[in-house]
Amino acid sequence: xxxxxxxxxxxxxxTIITAIGVTLIAFLILHLTPGDPARIMLGSYASEExxxxxxxxxxxxxxxxxxxxxxxxxxxxxxxGTSIRYNRSVNTLIKNRIGPTLVLTLxxxxxxxxxxxxxxxxxxxxxxxxxxxxxxxxxxxxISIPSFWLGILFLYIFGLQxxxxxxxxxxxxxxxxxxxxxxGLRQEAWFARPMRAEMLEVLNQEYxxxxxxxxxxxxxxxxxHALRNALIPIITMLALRLPWIIGGSVVIEVVFSWGGIGSxxxxxxxxxxxxxVQAILLLISIAVVLANLFADIIYTWVDPRIRTEG
Amino acid sequence: MSELLYxxxxxxxxxxxxxxxxxxxxxxxxxVKGSFHGLIGETGCGKSxxxxxxxxxxxxxxxxxxxxxxxxxxxxxxxxxxxMQKDFRGNEIAMIFQDPGxxxxxxxxxxxxxxxxxxxxxxxxxxxxxNIVIExxxxxxxxxxxxxxxxxxxxxxxxxxxxVMIAMMLACNPNLLIADEPTTALDVSIQAQFLQVLKNLKDxxxxxxxxxxxxxxxxxxxxxxxxxxxxxxxxxNVPVRELFKNPVHPYSYKLVHSVLGVKTFLExxxxxxxxxxxxxxxxxxxxxxxxxxxxxxxxxxxxxxLKKIGKNHYVACHRR
Numbered sequence: 001x002x003x004x005x006x007x008x009x010x011x012x013x014x015t016i017i018t019a020i021g022v023t024l025i026a027f028l029i030l031h032l033t034p035g036d037p038a039r040i041m042l043g044s045y046a047s048e049e050x051x052x053x054x055x056x057x058x059x060x061x062x063x064x065x066x067x068x069x070x071x072x073x074x075x076x077x078x079x080x081g082t083s084i085r086y087n088r089s090v091n092t093l094i095k096n097r098i099g100p101t102l103v104l105t106l107x108x109x110x111x112x113x114x115x116x117x118x119x120x121x122x123x124x125x126x127x128x129x130x131x132x133x134x135x136x137x138x139x140x141x142x143i144s145i146p147s148f149w150l151g152i153l154f155l156y157i158f159g160l161q162x163x164x165x166x167x168x169x170x171x172x173x174x175x176x177x178x179x180x181x182x183x184g185l186r187q188e189a190w191f192a193r194p195m196r197a198e199m200l201e202v203l204n205q206e207y208x209x210x211x212x213x214x215x216x217x218x219x220x221x222x223x224x225h226a227l228r229n230a231l232i233p234i235i236t237m238l239a240l241r242l243p244w245i246i247g248g249s250v251v252i253e254v255v256f257s258w259g260g261i262g263s264x265x266x267x268x269x270x271x272x273x274x275x276x277v278q279a280i281l282l283l284i285s286i287a288v289v290l291a292n293l294f295a296d297i298i299y300t301w302v303d304p305r306i307r308t309e310g
Numbered sequence: 311m312s313e314l315l316y317x318x319x320x321x322x323x324x325x326x327x328x329x330x331x332x333x334x335x336x337x338x339x340x341x342v343k344g345s346f347h348g349l350i351g352e353t354g355c356g357k358s359x360x361x362x363x364x365x366x367x368x369x370x371x372x373x374x375x376x377x378x379x380x381x382x383x384x385x386x387x388x389x390x391x392x393x394m395q396k397d398f399r400g401n402e403i404a405m406i407f408q409d410p411g412x413x414x415x416x417x418x419x420x421x422x423x424x425x426x427x428x429x430x431x432x433x434x435x436x437x438x439x440x441n442i443v444i445e446x447x448x449x450x451x452x453x454x455x456x457x458x459x460x461x462x463x464x465x466x467x468x469x470x471x472x473x474v475m476i477a478m479m480l481a482c483n484p485n486l487l488i489a490d491e492p493t494t495a496l497d498v499s500i501q502a503q504f505l506q507v508l509k510n511l512k513d514x515x516x517x518x519x520x521x522x523x524x525x526x527x528x529x530x531x532x533x534x535x536x537x538x539x540x541x542x543x544x545x546x547n548v549p550v551r552e553l554f555k556n557p558v559h560p561y562s563y564k565l566v567h568s569v570l571g572v573k574t575f576l577e578x579x580x581x582x583x584x585x586x587x588x589x590x591x592x593x594x595x596x597x598x599x600x601x602x603x604x605x606x607x608x609x610x611x612x613x614x615x616l617k618k619i620g621k622n623h624y625v626a627c628h629r630r
Contacts, residue, residue: 206412209367210475213407214427214482215400218391228417304462305416 011296015289022285023075026278027068037084037272058084058274071278080282081275085268090279093264100170101260104183105249107176111184112245113191113238117231120195124203125222135196139189147248151182151255168257179256183248190241191234198230205229232303239295243288313340314486314518315364320377322359322368331589332542333359335597337377338616339537339547341486341520346512348529348550349522350565351539352586357522358408360539361488364520365405366394381486400430400482408491410471414463420447420474421459427481446477451507469500473507480511487512490522505532526569530554535622538562541587541597544616547624558625560602596628604629 038054039046055061059070074081080090123135142150158178159167165174202208203226211225212218253262261280268276300306322334333356341347349357362368364379366386379386386398407413415423424443428434434442440459447455450473463471472492479487489508493501509532512519521533529536529550536553538546538561546559557563564582584601587593593600599609608628616624 206407206409207415209362210405210407210413210478211415211426212367212395213365213399213405214478215395215398215404215430216426217395220426225415225418229415232417303417304419305464 011293015293018289019282019286022289023072023278023282024068026281026285027071028064030272030274030277031064031067033272035272037274040271041084054084058082071275075282080279083268083273083276085271085273085276090275093276094261094279094283097259097261097264099260100258101249101253101262103176104179104253104258104260105245107180108183108187108249108252109238109242109245111180112187112241113234115184116188116191117195117234119188119192120197121199121222121227121230123192123196124199127200132196135192139192142185143189145186147182147186148251148255150186151179151252154178154182155256170259175256179249179252179258182255183245183252186248187241187245190244191237194237195230195234198233199226202226202230228302232299235295235298235302239292242291243284246284246287312343314343314382315341315520316378316380317360317364318378318380320360320363320379321375322356322363323373323375324369325371325373326590329590332592333372333589334363335542335592336613337539337542337544339544341518342535343518344516345534346509346519346521346532348533348536349520349539350524350526350529350536353524354586354589355539356542356589357524357539358490361405361490361520361522364486364488365399365403366391367399367405400427400479400484402484403486403488404479404482404484405488405490406472406475406479406492409495410468410475410492411463411495413475414471414478416463419460419462420466424474424478424481427478430482443481446481447474449480449511450474450477452477468495469497469504472496472504476508476511480515484517486518486520488520488522491524493523493525493528501528508532526565538565541592542589543597543613543626545598545626547616547622549622552620552623558619558623558630559598559627560604560629561598562625596626 036051037058038051038060041054042050059067062070071081078091080094082088083090083093086093119135119138123132126132145153155167155178158164165177166172169175208221208225211221216225249260250262250265252258253260254266257263261283265277265280267273268280317337317339320334320337321332324331324333337356337360339347339349349360351357359368359372363374364381364386366374366389368374374387377387381398381403386394389398414420421440421443424446425439428439428442428446432442443459444455447458452458452470452473458466458470458474463474466474472495476492492508493504496504505528508519511517521528523529533550536546536548536550537544538548538553538559540561546553546557546562548558548562553562554566557566561582568582582601587597587600593610595611596602596605596609596614599605602609606628612628614626614628616626619625619630
């Protein structure tokens, strides 16, 4: 029991350290990148006086460690800062934008996991059949296509030519289909292949033979005995792929004019809007770190060998 | 005498990267209803393959080349996978495996895994199932049964797992239980206890047992009849007393005499020269001839057939 307590304390402390590290790196990368936010905001003909006034207002003339400290101390109060570009609280900006991003990434995630797991199972059950080869081919296909190009292709076919779904923005519930597919299909390949391998491995285990020897129906053997075991490593996979799904959503949001965090990030980077970019990077890193923590929790929940050690 | 299971000229081959392995090259024996039938032979001679063939649970690369497995007048080799699952596996024939550790599913509780066997033929409430599972676990003489229900396999010792495995298979109510070296993974001290439990269960529930082993001591203790297997063929089918009193086939003779305790003097302990042949390229004729002191020319060319030499006693040897 104390062992487990120690394990979790350890885990949580490491999570916090990781998050702090990320804020530091995000801050440094941004501020060391060439480009003056005041200049970008006011344009190339702005007078030196005006530029100086803007820099003064956003503390851009202070040394880096002072700026970092100022940022971190307001973070501690829950204040993400003020956007240079929009001159609005970053908290409000993000609050307005996070909904669409959650909808998009979660739909994409569900598509990728459900499709990937189902395809992996089918491929393993029908090993070396045309179905197996088909799942391999589609996996390679999706993985080889850059998601922005896939997005544009989908827009062209289903939006412009067939007119099944709106081509851009968030105008109806069907709007999410294309961006979520562009996001999910690419990630699906990452689940289908490991799922197939896991399933094949598990199906060769003695306990599967024993389950059959009991006279259990084939679908119970597969969906209960095999699947439960094969899914365990997929949970790790899920946590590992989450950063890619979030990263992919940034590109997809731009392609589909999806008003979420991703497109906000791209625009803010272009404008060197430091507070916004820093806040988003922090948010994403927290999401990833939390996802890993959750994966660990789910892991112990589905695998009794970890839960009930000793 | 009435036989429950009759295996006739069973041939099973395996496709491997090295070539075709002729694992079973004509297996013939019958199991008398209500008997404890031993299947004995060296490691790799095809004992387990024979057991798995009966349930048709062989690996994917296995090919049943020919023969018949007659169970209650029905040829199992004619049955589809679906028919095997519905009509034979579990409710007629069940099997316990060598390694109880890997034969229980690691992510389900003991109760869940035994309950599954019951659920197939009985609808009951949650509490009733729980009681049934408790009864099943008591049958195999497990201590603290209630505490076991919610445990997972990795929390039990090897001996306990093997008993849970039996309980799980017995909960299916089989007529024939195939036990594939069930004591291999157990400590010697637990082996005897385990065998006693198995024997009692067999008598109590009027089962027939096919006991696969390489351990002659175990055979002498519990079996009624024995089939001696060598390199994919049965060389002798014999009542157990006969085997120890009068082993007829040269291999059976060597086998019996290579076991400590059968002869009193250590000097008399014999070993069988040579080793088990590779079944990818087995010897011609009688597969034992390269290791047999009595081999003559015909042994190298012609496969000896089983012939009757006594009551329930058959032997496959050109010299007998």
